[in-house]
Amino acid sequence: SQTIHQWPATLVQPVGSPLSLECTVEGTSNPNLYWYRQAAGRGLQLLFYSIGIGQISSEVPQNLSASRPQDRQFILSSKKLLLSDSGFYLCAWNRDRIYGYTFGSGTRLTVV
Amino acid sequence: AQSVTQLDSQVPVFEEAPVELRCNYSSSVSVYLFWYVQYPNQGLQLLLKYLSGSTLVKGINGFEAEFNKSQTSFHLRKPSVHISDTAEYFCAVSDNYGQNFVFGPGTRLSVLP
Numbered sequence: 001s002q003t004i005h006q007w008p009a010t011l012v013q014p015v016g017s018p019l020s021l022e023c024t025v026e027g028t029s030n031p032n033l034y035w036y037r038q039a040a041g042r043g044l045q046l047l048f049y050s051i052g053i054g055q056i057s058s059e060v061p062q063n064l065s066a067s068r069p070q071d072r073q074f075i076l077s078s079k080k081l082l083l084s085d086s087g088f089y090l091c092a093w094n095r096d097r098i099y100g101y102t103f104g105s106g107t108r109l110t111v112v
Numbered sequence: 113a114q115s116v117t118q119l120d121s122q123v124p125v126f127e128e129a130p131v132e133l134r135c136n137y138s139s140s141v142s143v144y145l146f147w148y149v150q151y152p153n154q155g156l157q158l159l160l161k162y163l164s165g166s167t168l169v170k171g172i173n174g175f176e177a178e179f180n181k182s183q184t185s186f187h188l189r190k191p192s193v194h195i196s197d198t199a200e201y202f203c204a205v206s207d208n209y210g211q212n213f214v215f216g217p218g219t220r221l222s223v224l225p
Contacts (some may be wrong), residue, residue, distance in 0.1 A: 043217040097213045103155035
């Protein structure tokens with residue numbers, strides 16, 4: 001069966017520091033991969049998605065970037081964090097959007 | 113493009129009472145519909161989905177939802193809730209090409225003892 005792993009679970013980082021969140025999927029090949037963010041009081045915001053290695057689509061301009069160095073690995077990064085980057089980050093995968101998503105357990109990022 | 117409305121941002125209900133969480137959508141094409149649940153500090157978990165066929169869809173944890181095309185609704189129901197159902201619930205819609213997948217803003221269900 002397929003599983004999705006996301007880490008770390010929680011992270012407290014100072015403003016201006018770098019960020020790297022990692023997500024991996026097991027048990028499938030060539031998944032579609034996604035990064036979502038939930039900010040306090042706001043819904044789910046799609047940040048990036050990838051349909052293959054090296055293929056990244058950005059949904060919103062921001063301080064973050066994403067990379068897909070391997071088929072089942074998706075990384076969310078920032079060179080310098082802002083206070084507004086605080087939130088709950090969720091990685092997800094699917095084979096086709098029409099069937100919905102399978103989400104990871106999330107990373108709670110607090111920028112201080 | 114699709115959009116999703118969840119009119120109730122918060123729904124308090126007593127344990128063992130029935131609950132309905134409302135979801136309405138707008139779309140110019142055929143859609144697929146989903147309900148997700150998010151427990152505190154966890155990812156989202158699929159409760160149920162409607163792709164085609166019977167408009168009454170049964171999901172996990174005793175939840176069900178009914179697709180009403182004429183009213184463009186996909187309300188979630190449970191006849192008797194438990195404390196453990198306390199969570200945030202998200203309705204979502206996708207067009208049948210998979211090009212647009214939109215989540216609603218969520219409804220926070222609080223089950224009171």
